[in-house]
Amino acid sequence: MDISSDVIRGYNDTMILYLLWEQPSYGYEISKQIKTLSDGKYIIKETTLYSAFTRMEKNGYIESFSSQSTDTGKRRTYYRITEAGRKYYREKCEEWVLTQEVVEKFILKGDNRNGND
Amino acid sequence: MDISSDVIRGYNDTMILYLLWEQPSYGYEISKQIKTLSDGKYIIKETTLYSAFTRMEKNGYIESFSSQSTDTGKRRTYYRITEAGRKYYREKCEEWVLTQEVVEKFILKGDNRNGND
DNA sequence: TGTCAATATTACGTCTGACGTAGTATGATT
């Protein structure tokens, strides 16, 4: 059973902002963190991730900066969360709580409706 | 604060199937039930609702039938959930639980991160 | 009697985010 990209839709940005909260990071690192934090249940697609960066930078939620001389020596584009990004994140969290409450009303868990009732 | 249509996306079908579980229903009725059940927090758009009907009928999750002579006398298109629809609903419920668990890891509730930390 | 609100649905077009496919380039490993 996979996670529906339709639900995650609109929350990829939120997840990324969460991971950028404490310090800047970059694509590959973020993608690995998402996998780890979700216990391997969610693996974000590269294109989804990088298009999220582009979108969020355009929206002013993150800022990018380059680094050539890291530990490995590879070029990387780092992203840093902005104040607008923090605000947006907080709003999305509130929205999630609300949304979850609503969807729950229409969802039955466990053994309910597993038979032919 | 409104509910993001991006999260609901893909779960409108699930909500509708939930409401069709016990007995057939039709557009207007369903839309009112969604509003009521969600305590007015979610109001499904007409176009969203009817396009969901079309999609689900195409997918075999629901079947339609007409009725001219109801209590009011208005023409209506009723929808009835199929076995495939019940199966799909159950799957979406399981998926929701999983998805929710994942998203939760990236969401902070209440007072966390409300300041400038 | 005319009009308005609520009911009940359909048509058409746009937008956005996710993602498939593919390509580029470097450093590390075998």
Added chain:
DNA sequence: AATCATACTACGTCAGACGTAATATTGACA
């Protein structure tokens, strides 16, 4: 030398949500 992991970028497609609008019936109200 070949392959893998890293670190992206470009381009195009698709589906679901939704904006706008049109249509038709019934009941209420003035």
